[in-house]
Structures are given as C-alpha cells and as structure tokens.
Amino acid sequence: MTTEDFIKRMTNIPFAWSSVGKAAIILLVCGGVALVVGLLYASGAADSSAQDIQPVSFSHKFHAGQLEISCLFCHRYAHVSSVAGVPSMQLCMGCHQNLGEETPETKKLLGYWENGTPIQWIRLQRLPDFVYFTHEMHLHHGVDCVHCHGRVEEMPHTPRASSFEMGWCLSCHRQQGGSLDCLTCHK
C-alpha cells in the first residue's frame, strides 16, 4: 500500500473534523467564562478586589504617620479579641469635636455624627468564614501590625499589603514556629 493509498483511505473515513472544531470553540468559551467568573469569585472571597473608596476619605498616612497615633488607640480590641475593631464614632469625635480646622472630609464626619448614623466603611481585609483567626493571639506573640498590614502610616489609602492566603500564613508560621496543625485555623 502506497502512502497515497493510505491518505486516500484515511480521507474516505467519515470523520467530522469540523465538529471537533466546534466542540473546541464551545469548550473554550465555557472555560473562558468559568475562568473569569472563578477569578472574580476567588478574589471576592477575600475582598482584595474592593477598592479603598470609602464614604469618608480617611487617611492612615495622616493619622498613623504624621500624627503618630498608635494603631491600638483606634483599633482598641486587637489585643483582647479576635477582631481589631473599627473605632466607634464617639472615638473619632473625641478628637474631631475639638478641631478648629475643617476640611470637606471632616465635615462629612460631623454630618454623620449629627445625624446619629455610623459610617458604613467598605471592608478591605477579610478572611473566609472557614478560617479561624484571632488578632489577640498574634499580638501576644509579638507580631507587629506592620508585619501583616504593611506600613499603613505611609499609605494614604489602604490596599491589602499581603495576600492573606494559606501559603502566606504558613510561611510565617514555619519561620516563627507557629502551629502547623490544620485544626489551629480550620476548626
């Protein structure tokens, strides 16, 4: 059998190359949609995609950097609770009530206070529900805020400094000799 015969024979077999192409296109489209959605979803789980567009443009750079206010002055539950805590409106007003100078942003704050409504901040840092994390334990072991949250005193807006993914947690746990037991964080 010559090569020519072979090719002739092969081409006689009814094989729908066009349908393979169609299937490939469909698969590609489906996969693409799934990929995009999956990416959005994965990022949504930890909120890193959310922009720091807050109802009031608060600057960590100014408060923590220029004014050198300690982190724990505002986030006062960090060393006693799992959550660091968002400062109460009263705490903000403790200083702001006595300030003469007003900017458009501090006027907004005053407006909230006078209406008796809290500011609904957009949450930027969030761990998924299946992770058990406490600020308290990390502070007690001498981990600085900066270590995970970055140098917020140099940031006018507050992006996510670290990925907050499991590998990132574990690398630090390995270095510092923290627990590597699954049940420590996934209870």
Next chain:
Amino acid sequence: MDLRRRTFLKLAGATTAGSLIPGCKENVHQLVPYLLPDDQIVPGVADWYASVCGECPAGCGILVRVMEGRAKKIEGNPSHPINRGKLCARGHASLQRLYNPDRIRGPLRRAGKRGEGRFEPISWDEGIASWRERLQTHRGHALMLSGPLSGTTAQVVKAFMDHIGGPLVIHDPLVDHALISAVDARFGRQVVPDFDLAESDYVLSFGAPLLEHWRSPVAMGIAYGQMRQGRPAVRGRLIQVEPRMSLSAANADRWIPIHPGTEGLLAIGIGQLLLTRQDTSTDVGNSDAYPDLFKAFDLNEIVRRTEVGYDDIERLAVEFSSAQAPVAIAGGPASAHTNGTAALTAVNALNMIRDRVGKPGGVRFFESMNPSIFDQKEAPISERGFLELINEADAGRFPLVHLHHCNPLHTIPPSIPVRRLFERAEFIVSFNSFMDESTDLADLILPDHVSLEAWSDHEHLDEGRVPAVGLAQPVVRPLYDTRAVGDVMMEVGRSIDEGVPEILSHETIRDAIRSNWEALLSQRNRTNEPDWFETAWIERLKEGGWWGPARGVQSPGQDRRSPGYEYESALFDGDAAEFPFYFYPYPSLALGYGEGANLPWLQEMPDPLTTVVWATWAEINPKTAMSRGIRQGDLIRVTSPHGFLDIPAVHFPGIRPDLIAVPIGQGHRTYGRYAANRGVNPLALLGALFDRDSGRLATAATRVRIEATGRTGSLTMIEQREMHAMRDLIGIDRINTWIRGSGKE
C-alpha cells in the same frame, strides 16, 4: 462513553451557567462601627448569659452566647438541676423564634372583617387605651385563655384576672391529666410524682413517651442514660408497651404491641400474677385492697383482649417481681383513651404491690417547700372543661376574650367547638408573638416579647429532688416594638381601679420578679450587709436561678387505698365495621402540638423513626398497605366520622396492622411562612371523647377507614427505603433519567 452532540451542549451550557452562580453573591462587605461604644461589649468576644428556655413548660436552664448584642447560640446550663447542661433540639431552635421573620413587630388593630387577616399597625398608647376601654365596659366578663404559666408571670396574670374579674383558663395539650388524676386517686396529691428511672433496674412503661415529650424530655433522657449505663454492674431494662413503636419503644429492650386501649387490662393481668406469686415484698395492708381491682377480670379474657400472650404477661410479671428496683410508668397512648385514668390507676397499683413508693428507683414524692412565694398557681384545665366554657360563652358570659401563648383553634379538635368562644366574643385581644389560627381572629394584638427578650422565672418547687427556680433574663434587647405581657397588665391594672393587688403595684415585671426573689433569697442567702440582695441577685442571674439542697423523700398519705377509679373498657368513636382502623395522632417530637412548626430547624429535623422532614405522614403497617395496594408515598384518604384528610402513607413496620398513626404539629393555615399550608392537622378527625375521670381529650379514641386516592403525595425522607416514583431530596434520579433520555436521541 457515548457523548452525543446534544448531551455535550447541554452539559457545557449547564457548566457555564453553574459557574455564574457565585456571581450572584453580594461580595461587598461593610464594617459598621458603634456610634457610642458599650463598655460591656468587646466585639469578637462572646458574653454568655444564663437564662431559661421558653420553648416548653419544662423550663430547662440555658446559657446563651451573645456577641455584639446578638444571640448566636444556645447551650444547656450545666448547673441547672433539671437539664444539667443538656438541651433538646427545640431549645436550640428557639434562636429562630427570636429572629423569626414572621414575628408580630408591634401592636396591631383589625382592619378588615374578623378572620380576614387584615391588620393595621397602631401605637402602644392607642392599643392600651383601646384595651382599657373594653376592660372597663366588660368588667367581670373577661376570659383569659393562656398557655402554661410559671413563677411570677403566673401570679401577675392570675392577679390581673382576679382584679378585672374573669376566669383564667390554662390550656396545655401536653399536660397528662389522666396521670395527675390517677396519682391523686391513689396518693391524694395533685402532683406528678418523680419516677426515679435513674436508680431503677427495670422500667415497665405503658406507652410513657419518656424520650419524646414526657415531662422534661431532657431530664428524662439523662435519667434514661443513667438507668442504662450509669451504674457499673447494672444495666437497667426498659419494656415499652404500646400499639405503635415510638422513639422510646425503639430504644427499649422489648416492645409489646398491645391492642389499643387495653393497657390497663395488661397491668391488671400482671397484678393478678404478682399477687399470686408469694415472693412479692407486699405489705399485707396493700394487697388486701387490690383483689377487687385485679380479680375483676379473668386472665384468659385479658390475653384475648390485650392480644398479649399469656407467656408474655407471665414473663413481665416474673421480671417485675424479681427485679431489684422495678418501676411501672404510663402515659402517651395509654392515657389517650376514655379509660386513661383507670388504666393509669392500675399501673400505679403495680408500683404499690411491689412496694415501690418512696423507694429509690421507684415512685417518689418530695416534701413540699415551706415558702408559699409562687402560690396562686392555676391548674391547666382538661379539654372537657372547654365544653363548659363554650356553654358559658353561648350564654354571653365572655364578651371579652384574651389569648396568651396558646392557639386553641389548632390544638383542640373542631368537634369541641372552641371557635364559638371567639364567635361569641365582642372583642378579642391576643398577646401572641406570632400570627396563628386563633390570633388571626383577634381585634387587637399586643405582642409579647419572645422568651430570649423577656424577664421571667420558672419554679419547680413541688417536684424533683432538688427544688429549683430558674431565673430568665433578657439576653438581647427586644428586636421589635413588643412589650412584656406582665408590664402591660401591670400598667393597665393600676390604671383601671383602686384596690390593686400588691403584685400588680410594681412598675415592671422585673420589679415584681425581684420582690419575689427577695422573699425567696431572704430565707437562705441573707447576710447582714445592707445591699445583700443586690449581691445575691447578681449571683442568681449569673447562675441562672436558685436551687436548694436535695430534700427528703416523703411517703404520701396512703389513706386512699381503695382504687380510685373502676376499670372499664375503652370506648371508640366510629362503627368498627365502617371504620376498621384505630387512629392515633401523636405529638410530633420536634413540633409538639404545632408550636414548633414555624422554626425551620425543627421542620428540617428528620423524624427519628421515619426520617420524614417538612411534612405530615400517615404511618401504616406494610402488610396492611400491601394488601390494599398502597405504596410508600401514596396519598391515602383517612376518613373518620368527623371528616377526612389526604395524607401520604409511610410504610412503618413498627405499628400494629389495625392502627394508623399520624404526627400532630403541621396543618397550620397561618403561622408564618415555614408553617402555613404545610401538611395537615390530624386532630381535625377526632371526636369529642374524653377520659372518663380526668376529662382529658381521648386522642386515641377515634376510628378511621383508609382508601387509596390514586395520587402520589409530596413526601421528603432522608432514608428512601422502598420508594417508588417519589420526590426525593435533590432530584438526582430525575437528572439521571433526563440525561439518559437525551443520550438516546
């Protein structure tokens, strides 16, 4: 794999669509700070408050986990003597009563015609003014229908009704009136004695639902565990005698499917054999009194009528007489017949023949407490008592009707025309927290808090080895514009007339509770410090109540040696030829008489024996079903002399072939989105037959017939044994069929 083009397209499409689902999720989270921080609250750190569960009258102690002012989880209170740290599913689910979306959120006034279900919100001032006006018009002609009450609230409601003039009627379908009157007949005390299961080694139970809802099911469960495994050398035995295998029977060593309504006869048969055996520890005085009761029936007759073999009866008698610490208990189906009290009297007699009264592992009575602080308790009335009330209502005695934590239109069968109480009333006030069948007819709704928002106390001073008073404090601020019924009654009571009883003169129910507790604690915890009470009060709040030292066992006055009630055969409603089946509606483990039907966690809880969720079903013996061509899940029509219901059948091997059993609890017309229009209420089929001596509704005394409707019912079961063409949990079968179908194209 045979993958065709269409199948491929379908799968690809489904995958893509599926990947979009997470996109529907709202993924912007917000952080909302406190306006003014609360010194007591650290976000992220839980506070635990001790309180009392309000789901059933057992009054178990609870600890509620509260974070940022929101109740998150409920656990049992380990120091409470009744439940000792344990809690049943209903207690856990009470969180959903607090957060239930169908709660009545503020006072309402009827807007449309009565029963039309249209209401308009009003202010509390308007509501109270309109109620006060009616109270003044109808002085002395008010009726209060209430669910079980306890402690200070019971006193306040009673004092209020005495003050304005009118009867306070307590309705609790779970109260076993037959048991109470049988004990009263025998021992002359109107209390439910303590059956010491924990120390017993042989429990002969005539239908007592000890693991379901008998008294405090949690306390019973603990005692049952002790009886089985708590002692190193003894494993107590449990024998359950009842026509349908309940959860208790499923846990028993032996289940004896007795003929319905003959439980008392079996007890008499056992008693006869016990008396003829000479090795009983009977004192002479007792045995003299019984021959009348026990000799009235021939043993062969008993074998024939109970359908329990002679060998079985003899075995029970031998076991009961040779056990170290046997106890005979009864309830459930045994007391749900027209001879309920008589049957229970016979069962009690077994305990007396074996001299088990006042002994560890037997029937115990305890010294009653001296202080009469929580007195003026009103006893629940039996269902027969409602007939009298209805007659009085027909005579125009009750133009003003109040409803407080009860729903008689759902828990009492229509053959007792409770609806007339409502029809004859000019004005109906409801304090219920949810719209239910009875509240739907109200003219004015003044909603109460739910138990997690309210102050209350729950006394157990007459029962149990350890006298206890549970103290319930609000664990969260009231979610809505509701008010404690005690507060409202005090406010109105004070303004209505002079001569206000002392208990109503307090400002709030909390003050009334505190004054009772000052009296209670001053007897034991008083010190010389001026603020001793404040200290003690805080301590009691932390502890969840007050419990005294274990008290001594008291032997009851055995002056009533003659049997209180003559035994008679059970009567049934319906002709045996036309209605060949016995019918037993029993309280659902999760939903009770229907009060739990609006809590999704309880609806979702599979019935322990049939695994059905979210539905009503009819239990039918597989042989009976097969002989009539009724398959699992087929809709059958159950017809009694009082109506019919279409119910999906469940083949249940643990039931006599001549019995149909249906759980009570569903069939709400209105009770929120989770309960409404789901299942049926089997009480609708019952006739107005009562236990002769106690007046308790004889729920097992109606006969029915069944016929297949040819339709398939909607039934969801976790365990799908013998299921044909039935709806399943997630429809995998249907998807499989669909894929197979498309593959063949």
